[in-house]
Amino acid sequence: MKVKYYCKKFIAMLLTLLAVSFFVFAAFEIIPGDPATSILGTNATKESVQALREEMGLNAPFLSRYFSWVLSCCKGDFGISYSYHIPVREMIADKLPITLTMTVLAMLMTMIVSVLLGVFLAKHTRSVWDKCGYVVNQIAMAIPAFFLGILFTYLFGLILKWFTPGGYISYQKNFVGFLGYLIMPSIAIAIPKCAMSVKLLRSSILTEAGKDYVRTAYSRGNSTSQVLYRHVLKNAMIPVITFWGMALADMSAGSIVVEQVFNIPGLGRILLSSISNRDYPVVEAVIVLIAFLVVITNFLVDLLYRKMDHRMQDGEDLK
Amino acid sequence: MLLEIKQLTIEFHDHLVPETVVKNVTMSMEEGEIVGIVGESGSGKSMTALSVAGLLPRKDMKKKGEIWFEGQELLSLPRKELRLLQGDEIGMIFQEPMTALNPTMKIGKQVEESLYLHRDLSRTERRELALSWLEKVELNDSERVYESYPHELSGGMRQRVMIAAAMVAGPKLLIADEPTTALDVTVQAQIIQLLKKINEKNNTAILFISHDLSLVKDLCDRVYVMKDGEVVEHGKSEDVFYHPMEDYTKQLIAAIPVIDLEQD
Amino acid sequence: MKKYKNFNFIMGVILTGLVVLIAIIGCFYTPYDPDAMDAVAKNSGISMDHWMGCDNFGRDIFSRIMEGIRNTFLISLFTVAIGTIVGVLIGAVTGYFGGWLDEILMRINDALFAFPSVLLALVVISLLGTGMFRVTLALGIAFIPSFARIVRSEIKKQVTQDYVESAKLMGAGNFRIIFVHILPNILPVLLSSIMIGFNNAVLAEAGLSYLGIGVQPPDASLGRMLSEAQSFLFSMPWYALFPGTVIVIMVLGFALMAEGITQAQMK
Amino acid sequence: AGDKAEGTSYDSITIGIPQDLEDSLDPHIVSAAGTKEILFNIYEGLVKYDAQGNLNAAIAKDYVISEDGLVYTFTLRDGVKFHDGSTVTVEDVIYSINRCADTSNGDPLVPAFSNIASVEAPDASNVVITLNEPDSEFLAYMTTAIIPASNENPESVAIGTGPYKYVTRVPQESITLEAFDEYWGEPAHIQNVNLKICANPDSIVMELKGGSIDMYARITDSQAAELEGSNFNVLEGTMNLVQALYLNNDVAPFDDVRVRQALCYAINPQEIMDFVSGGQGTEIGSSMFPAFAKYYSEDLNHVYDQNIERAKELLAEAGYPDGFAFTITVPSNYQQHIWTAQVLVEELKQIGVEATIETVEWDSWLSDVYVDRNYTSTVVGVDAPQLTARALLERFTSDSDKNFVNFSSAAYDEAFANAIATTDDAEQTGYYEECLRILTDEAANVYIQDLPTFVAINDSIGGYEFYPIYVQDFASLYYIDATVEQ
Amino acid sequence: MEEILKVEKLNVSFAQSLKKNRKQVLTDVSLSMKKGEILGLAGESGSGKTTIAKAILGMIPIDQGTITCNARTPQMVFQDPYSSLNPAKTVSWILQEPLRMKTKETAAGRVEKVKSVLHQIGLEENLMNRKPSELSGGQRQRICIGTALMSEPELLIADEPVSALDVTIQAQVLQLLKSIHEKKQLAILFISHDLRTMYQFCDRIVILRNGQIVEEGKPSTLYASPKEEYTRLLLQSAGIR
């Protein structure tokens, strides 16, 4: 039953989001500091903190706070930021495009470059190209995006002056400039992932090339490239797509560090600052949003996967 | 003479010691003839067949001898020209129906691929031809099969799809490498029947490879017996079956379970 | 071991060995006290005395890298170890047995996966206090979900194979089937995840020092040095380059070793 | 921001700031120093500091203090406009002062306002404030911002009377200010001020050099060194705060005065300054920084000149001949404090004391250290919101809510009470000096320095002024070329 | 002779993806085996032969019916020689595993046993250290038989054990099974679609169609006078009639 399958997926998704939000709530119960002290800063005294907590409704029991939050979320209301006094929804709507654009750029680069390179290397196995490619690939896989960011800043920013480090341009002001600025960070994120998918694709193509159906394809008079593009590539892409799904989820959740290096005010920055400001409504919304993105990505990959590989049985999980 | 293999020798070089898997094999086939190759596992049957179909791996191996097909020498033919023959003049059916089909490509596309590569036909013409071949191999639900993926078909159906795909461009020579081992007896019988029919109707020559002598006896006009890469015996299949000359052939025949219903 | 005689494995062992060797030497001997400050040598460049120059406190960068390797190495090693061991346990149990336990654990797992490791680290640290051990624990916990997920799906694939049934017929217990029969088969996948895990662990540790909850100063860690060096990128680029390169070598060593083992397995 | 690099537009400037204005835009509630220094440009009180530390009339054009020091009469300047266009009325003044004097939530927002007996407006241009007790420093608290009574959301809608008005903000990205056309005083030179949040302190030099910001007010000495030879001027001033190793006087071993003194003898502020601030800071010996020329005394700096032998002796007397171990909790968002702590750790090793650093987030610091006082020692800087000694010294009275070091000295409490009570300036100064001496003698904390601050500013911009309090004045900035053209 | 296996009214069905109802695979299957008997199970592809085998060994849940198995350590040779050997282990390790489970044999003793079994199934000792991926299909299938025999079972379920082998080796393996059957009173449930082989090998044959037993009897009588049309068809396609 297709409908039943999607229902099941949907419920699982909701459960995941609930669990995530519960964890966030629980996390803030545990870590020291609270919004009241954060707001009062050095004016804080025990009494004033208590008074403010009372005013903000933080003294209500944990579960009742949690449930009322979940309820208002269901109505699409994520509350008001404690630090900025503006609706959390607006704040996120502002930041989401930044992180999303960066992720999508990085993902596009990863996909395009890795397919081109992967196919190229697979075509030229055991050539000098392949060997050089292998070495470069291994190294690229080992460089943390963080270090790459620093290297780029130094090389392209300070020495070659191709871009202004930290000179982030807001997308509302200048969209082209914005995209231009995001290119470097996107490359920094993309390179390790790209290297991994090149490797995966290359070996996957070679594995597929050894399969019987390839011989069948040759027996019909296909040339090597025809076999590669008409037959092998689609099959070889299946494991790569799974990897891409994970990579995408990884990127959207793990943009924090790269945003920090390149001074990009995206979701990661908001998350970080609101964690340290104990801005509960924002943290909760951002984390649930990221979880949502992760879950949605998984779901989309799942769909794509099914489309490509009809052997997939409903109800089976991939990854 | 449709096909002539002269002194074919195949050596593998991917191990320390070169391994000769086919030694001085000489065979010939007339147009419209069904010729069988039998022999135990690893005796070089598939290698011989693959070399005719031009599908031997190109690396790490040495080929000697000549293979003449319709006046062309296949072993020295450039890859480009060989491609023109593959699928068009020479069709091939493989041993494993499970893995020999592309799992992510619709059956229809796979069946008509030879047409796509060798004939200048419109999409609908290709489709018509493919459907008609699917029906000829007794896949009666041909429209559905055309739109299916391999995993949606049973083993027997897939093997028939393989035959349809090999035959669709009307090759002169069909190479069938153990096409029935993976199938159960009922389906096996049907496939043999089918091959016979194709041979009669289209006058397609069939090179039939099997380790089942009794099958070969029923189907083939002539038979070659291979052992350790060499042809040890050949002749009319009846002759070889009832009057084997070589010890090895005798062993092969003795291994066939005999059912003597009269005795009980 | 004789099976792993391939180039990758040997290179991996050499690189990792080099790094480990430096770390071990660093326990007993460093050219300078890594914490000792020297006003004269402040921000000094590469010289005979200081092979990699000095940082803004005049501390010898080479000595600090020796110390940093040790800390980073231990942190990432144990982080990955915790992630792997617990992840494999959870993934194996859920993948092998399935059922409602699987459902529940996987929902929790997915939730944890989306949960930023920074926040998780904050929680662990607030519960247990700071320190290298706790940081490692925090990161380790953050690493569990991805391992659990990979192992689970791999085990699910293996369970359909007849050899598992065959092992049951022989009378092998579930535990033995999971860990002796199935696990070696998912090793290649596991190894490559471990390698990716190493990369991420170094990164995560560096990320935590941004927040001041990683390795505590004055102790050195490669990630911390790298982030500190960012301020001096213009005047002393080598300050960033050295720890960064060491990280790459370390991760590369692991990656090559994993690759080598995988190749030997696949052969 | 990027288009500024061509040098064509003189009407805007981009200024980097280390963190967003995260707590509030409400001038009465706001506590983060980083926010206050920006809000200085938006809000004004009845009186206002200038760069020399003088209190000048602002919204009030004049004021009279009665002989007994109990009645303050402020005459409002005519036609002072709020940023929303409305005129400042006496009601707004009374509203603002009452808001800060409100005690319904415990302490009033401005502690000194607990002394206010009444606020009245006899007519439309005069406000009379009556105190319970005379307070010679009360005027300084009249810098408290005047906000319109009609503003219902002061925490998000900033309406003041200052030279710049708040336009818009993008969280964690930027804040835009615009010169206020109807400002009563000398208008700001530069029309638009973009405040850009540079969350990563490590990339500031790159941003400056890359031209994405024109000015950054709080760079470190090493960053200043990196800017040498670029098109940036680096101005040096002081941060006006008391950086010290604050000790929790309630926990062992710091409940023993000898131990605290030993620590004081062990450290060398000059060495710390050499490492942390390029040798540029100003040494301090008590809770007072040099901007308060009146109270700051160099003598106190020499009470504990580095003397390792003496330190060891004191430790031995206190029963720690082999030293001890303790933890320094440092807020992780202040790099200088972390650096200082690292040098301290090294210096304390000389007397056998093993200190370990524990960096915590600012928020954890606030709740654990500042509010709950659950710590052993910490390195931070304490500033003065008003230019009064009271602002710095009140926190060390034993019953103060803000006495996070748990300092307790009857003599101190008495001296402080005397200082507050007296109206005689010389007498008051004497009492405050006594307070400072007590803090030093009792070694309440290990005093280190008033940190230097380096302001990097594009060399096409002039007019930057250092204030003796923690503020940034954008109104005085101007483009040098622009003025020449005019 | 005592009964070693008794299956009564066995019903098995599988859940189907995309469809609501379950697919009935076995319907009211009843069969029994005596100690030391070779029972043949024949039927076309998909008739449920493998399902019966797996149900007997408890590998799939059954809907209805009873299965009583009195045999000590029943073993199975799986149909797919590719997935039934652990790809990560060597031949020697795989063959030793049952010994590790059931006996307290020393390592050296185990290796000796492995060698003798390899000999029995007609494989060379030098295969011992290879991985399954380095073996041919026939060799794999023989290793499977070897592993099953290692446990010294009383009942062996052999699911098309010789289908991947060529005729000469087929005969050899069947000979091996037969000799063990004779020596150790091994009962064998022999699943195949090759009616020719079964004729010689089995004591009794059960014909399965669409999950139901249509006919059963001694090979000679069954082949000589099949009662069901389906049996006749099977025999015909095998070229026997």
Ligand SMILES: Nc1ncnc2c1ncn2[C@@H]1O[C@H](COP(=O)(O)OP(=O)(O)OP(=O)(O)O)[C@@H](O)[C@H]1O
């Ligand atoms: N890539 C290779 N490298 C080395 N030897 C090979 C390779 N491929 C096949 N061989 C060997 O060539 C010989 C002949 O193989 P071939 O596939 O022709 O046998 P066959 O007669 O078709 O056997 P079967 O009945 O099992 O299919 C075998 O001994 C095999 O081991």
Ligand SMILES: Nc1ncnc2c1ncn2[C@@H]1O[C@H](COP(=O)(O)OP(=O)(O)OP(=O)(O)O)[C@@H](O)[C@H]1O
């Ligand atoms: N796990 C499963 N889920 C759903 N259907 C199954 C499953 N296993 C087997 N079937 C179905 O049950 C039927 C009987 O399968 P079984 O494997 O028992 O056939 P078989 O007689 O062994 O055939 P073969 O000779 O091809 O091995 C088939 O139609 C098959 O599709």
Ligand SMILES: [Mg+2]
């Ligand atoms: Mg073959």
Ligand SMILES: [Mg+2]
């Ligand atoms: Mg079966």
